[in-house]
Amino acid sequence: MTDDIGAFVPGPRVRIEGRAGGPLGGLTFAAKDLFDVAGVVTGGGNHDWPTGRPIPKKNAWAVQTLLDAGATLIGKTITDEVSLGILGENAFDGTPVNVRAPGRVPGGSSSGSAAAVAAGICDTALGTDTGGSVRVPASFCGLYGIRPTHGRIDVTGMLPQAPTSDTTGWFARDAATFARVSSALLSEAIPTALPTKLIVAVDTFGFADANVAEALQPTVKRLGALIGDSREEIMAPQGLSVWARAQRSLQPVEAYATFKDWLDKGNPRFAFSVAKALVMGSMIPESERVWANLMRQEARSRMKYLLPAGTILCLPTTPFPAPLCGQPLSVLDPLRDRITCLCAQGGLAGHPQVNIPGATVDGLPIGLSIIGPRGSDATLVAVARALDKTA
Amino acid sequence: MTDDIGAFVPGPRVRIEGRAGGPLGGLTFAAKDLFDVAGVVTGGGNHDWPTGRPIPKKNAWAVQTLLDAGATLIGKTITDEVSLGILGENAFDGTPVNVRAPGRVPGGSSSGSAAAVAAGICDTALGTDTGGSVRVPASFCGLYGIRPTHGRIDVTGMLPQAPTSDTTGWFARDAATFARVSSALLSEAIPTALPTKLIVAVDTFGFADANVAEALQPTVKRLGALIGDSREEIMAPQGLSVWARAQRSLQPVEAYATFKDWLDKGNPRFAFSVAKALVMGSMIPESERVWANLMRQEARSRMKYLLPAGTILCLPTTPFPAPLCGQPLSVLDPLRDRITCLCAQGGLAGHPQVNIPGATVDGLPIGLSIIGPRGSDATLVAVARALDKTA
Numbered sequence: 164m165t166d167d168i169g170a171f172v173p174g175p176r177v178r179i180e181g182r183a184g185g186p187l188g189g190l191t192f193a194a195k196d197l198f199d200v201a202g203v204v205t206g207g208g209n210h211d212w213p214t215g216r217p218i219p220k221k222n223a224w225a226v227q228t229l230l231d232a233g234a235t236l237i238g239k240t241i242t243d244e245v246s247l248g249i250l251g252e253n254a255f256d257g258t259p260v261n262v263r264a265p266g267r268v269p270g271g272s273s274s275g276s277a278a279a280v281a282a283g284i285c286d287t288a289l290g291t292d293t294g295g296s297v298r299v300p301a302s303f304c305g306l307y308g309i310r311p312t313h314g315r316i317d318v319t320g321m322l323p324q325a326p327t328s329d330t331t332g333w334f335a336r337d338a339a340t341f342a343r344v345s346s347a348l349l350s351e352a353i354p355t356a357l358p359t360k361l362i363v364a365v366d367t368f369g370f371a372d373a374n375v376a377e378a379l380q381p382t383v384k385r386l387g388a389l390i391g392d393s394r395e396e397i398m399a400p401q402g403l404s405v406w407a408r409a410q411r412s413l414q415p416v417e418a419y420a421t422f423k424d425w426l427d428k429g430n431p432r433f434a435f436s437v438a439k440a441l442v443m444g445s446m447i448p449e450s451e452r453v454w455a456n457l458m459r460q461e462a463r464s465r466m467k468y469l470l471p472a473g474t475i476l477c478l479p480t481t482p483f484p485a486p487l488c489g490q491p492l493s494v495l496d497p498l499r500d501r502i503t504c505l506c507a508q509g510g511l512a513g514h515p516q517v518n519i520p521g522a523t524v525d526g527l528p529i530g531l532s533i534i535g536p537r538g539s540d541a542t543l544v545a546v547a548r549a550l551d552k553t554a
Numbered sequence: 555m556t557d558d559i560g561a562f563v564p565g566p567r568v569r570i571e572g573r574a575g576g577p578l579g580g581l582t583f584a585a586k587d588l589f590d591v592a593g594v595v596t597g598g599g600n601h602d603w604p605t606g607r608p609i610p611k612k613n614a615w616a617v618q619t620l621l622d623a624g625a626t627l628i629g630k631t632i633t634d635e636v637s638l639g640i641l642g643e644n645a646f647d648g649t650p651v652n653v654r655a656p657g658r659v660p661g662g663s664s665s666g667s668a669a670a671v672a673a674g675i676c677d678t679a680l681g682t683d684t685g686g687s688v689r690v691p692a693s694f695c696g697l698y699g700i701r702p703t704h705g706r707i708d709v710t711g712m713l714p715q716a717p718t719s720d721t722t723g724w725f726a727r728d729a730a731t732f733a734r735v736s737s738a739l740l741s742e743a744i745p746t747a748l749p750t751k752l753i754v755a756v757d758t759f760g761f762a763d764a765n766v767a768e769a770l771q772p773t774v775k776r777l778g779a780l781i782g783d784s785r786e787e788i789m790a791p792q793g794l795s796v797w798a799r800a801q802r803s804l805q806p807v808e809a810y811a812t813f814k815d816w817l818d819k820g821n822p823r824f825a826f827s828v829a830k831a832l833v834m835g836s837m838i839p840e841s842e843r844v845w846a847n848l849m850r851q852e853a854r855s856r857m858k859y860l861l862p863a864g865t866i867l868c869l870p871t872t873p874f875p876a877p878l879c880g881q882p883l884s885v886l887d888p889l890r891d892r893i894t895c896l897c898a899q900g901g902l903a904g905h906p907q908v909n910i911p912g913a914t915v916d917g918l919p920i921g922l923s924i925i926g927p928r929g930s931d932a933t934l935v936a937v938a939r940a941l942d943k944t945a
Contacts, residue, residue, distance in 0.1 A: 254823050426826050427882045432645050434821050438829030491818045
């Protein structure tokens with residue numbers, strides 16, 4: 164299939180046939196250009212990243228797992244530079260077209276993977292989610308998407324950013340495909356039993372744009388009916404912005420540590436916004452980092468308390484649908500900060516989160532997320548599949 | 555002449571014949587890619603700078619003045635990105651070869667101009683000097699070079715950085731050509747009368763590497779003999795590092811103001827070091843800027859006191875010869891900071907400064923600078939010419 168939406172990295176398209184007879188036979192997938200594919204440069208979304216690095220000899224774990232399950236790799240997709248970005252505008256490789264929201268960003272950093280799946284170029288695609296990089300493009304492109312429990316999916320062969328928050332995730336257009344792919348990558352059957360309690364995180368709905376919260380209500384109601392027992396609760400008693408602040412301190416400090424040696428020796432080129440994020444990461448005081456780490460412990464204990472076995476929580480994945488392409492940083496920076504307020508729990512607490520295409524607002528997709536206990540990834544996928552059947 | 559040293563911007567080389575019968579007839583020149591040439595993109599050393607900007611319709615004042623004087627333009631030269639850099643390593647266009655110091659940087663930001671003149675590709679070349687961008691490459695490449703009195707040379711058509719420090723300068727290999735070109739650009743005959751008093755700035759010689767200070771001694775002695783009356787004196791009683799700190803506060807604040815709108819709307823790509831300098835410029839506290847401005851007044855009053863009519867001062871242009879190419883930022887940053895300690899007086903006080911090829915250290919060129927009262931530009935050129943005759 165041609166790539167007329169600019170979702171794939173420039174140059175010849177890699178293709179590797181899936182193993183015959185696997186459970187994902189007949190499916191195609193793409194991999195964000197942070198995942199190693201044997202014999203192919205890992206570009207990392209930055210033209211200076213590959214310099215001086217060996218061509219990978221092995222496929223990343225997630226790539227190999229999909230191939231072994233029978234899916235066919237059809238290309239590598241554009242990412243925000245070394246996964247630093249949440250909107251999907253790459254100054255080197257351009258902005259993949261969001262077919263569900265023309266003229267608007269696809270979301271990032273797994274921009275090309277989300278755009279390619281949304282456009283029907285492939286059935287599923289691998290992304291990474293450190294601070295929202297699967298959840299946000301899933302919401303903006305109207306896709307199913309998962310940020311798995313932190314530490315559950317083997318990240319071998321995936322370009323790291325902030326290891327205590329990094330995860331491998333994936334997208335699909337429909338619930339059935341999402342369940343098939345999830346079962347393969349989670350190495351677990353998708354159960355039929357569902358959780359029995361639903362928490363509606365009222366602080367998060369209050370934080371989203373009013374028309375977003377309103378548009379999601381029918382889906383929240385269907386979800387409540389599906390689960391049975393539903394109640395309202397605050398997710399982050401310390402404040403969504405306080406959790407976001409903690410994540411915005413911990414993640415850049417780790418990202419700077421990850422890339423510091425490369426910056427020093429290679430003085431690589433970045434879009435100004437990306438370089439600025441790294442510089443800011445280098446300047447976060449130790450006192451702030453220490454506090455942020457304590458707040459992370461509070462967030463973890465809160466999420467654990469809220470989410471015993473059998474309970475899930477729902478929230479708007481993003482506070483608004485996809486912003487317009489090409490806006491100034493002074494417009495985009497506050498939007499990014501608001502997005503972080505709804506995504507920070509992922510990096511802080513490491514619970515699995517699934518984005519469900521929740522609604523449209525003025526024709527633009529907006530996602531509803533469900534979060535469960537650590538390790539409940541397959542159950543969240545089961546909820547997404549069961550909810551789809553009630554539509 | 556071919557450009558096998560990578561001094562010129564990529565693409566077809568612009569050529570404009572000089573006016574027949576002018577005083578610079580027979581000379582060729584190059585212009586740093588910060589100067590407008592009618593019908594040619596001004597690249598600014600950054601691949602995103604030209605985006606959305608009109609092609610210049612007029613030549614920059616300095617370009618037109620050289621053409622009118624009979625010199626022929628043979629190309630536009632590589633510069634550090636938007637003149638932010640002192641070493642001459644451009645992540646987009648590469649590092650022009652310093653033929654006088656193989657394997658070492660040419661110095662910047664007027665890197666290509668200095669390299670082209672040093673290699674004999676042209677007779678003279680235009681540069682800009684905000685914080686040392688003519689003086690440093692002149693020192694590293696063994697050239698004559700001038701940073702004129704601030705405000706003296708019309709900067710129309712020159713890409714600005716920090717307007718209260720920005721100047722237009724130029725290079726030549728020999729004193730006679732340097733005098734011819736200087737006369738045309740200064741619109742003034744080079745006098746025969748010389749100053750009568752020389753100050754040897756002992757703090758600056760003490761700050762340079764010991765072998766640099768020692769290597770320059772014979773030239774300092776010849777200069778003393780030429781001028782007649784010589785004495786030792788401290789240039790910066792508050793400290794060279796204090797003057798440097800003031801310049802390193804004022805210049806980045808102005809540079810950020812110059813480029814802020816472009817950064818916001820264009821999110822352009824930069825080498826990490828350049829983006830970092832801009833980010834740091836955006837973060838300098840107002841209290842620091844206010845202090846730096848007061849220190850600038852002190853530096854101005856000191857230079858005015860030291861340099862009445864008829865007096866010049868000499869100092870090493872740089873503390874060391876050209877560093878090796880391709881070193882990590884953690885090695886280069888402290889070198890850049892030391893260079894600033896010997897260059898800050900230019901931006902702070904605005905006095906004219908001429909670099910004279912002063913000596914070699916282990917075969918590498920090192921410059922001796924002379925500074926005079928504001929407006930004494932032609933007299934400094936006269937000293938350089940007269941000193942050459944004593945060699």
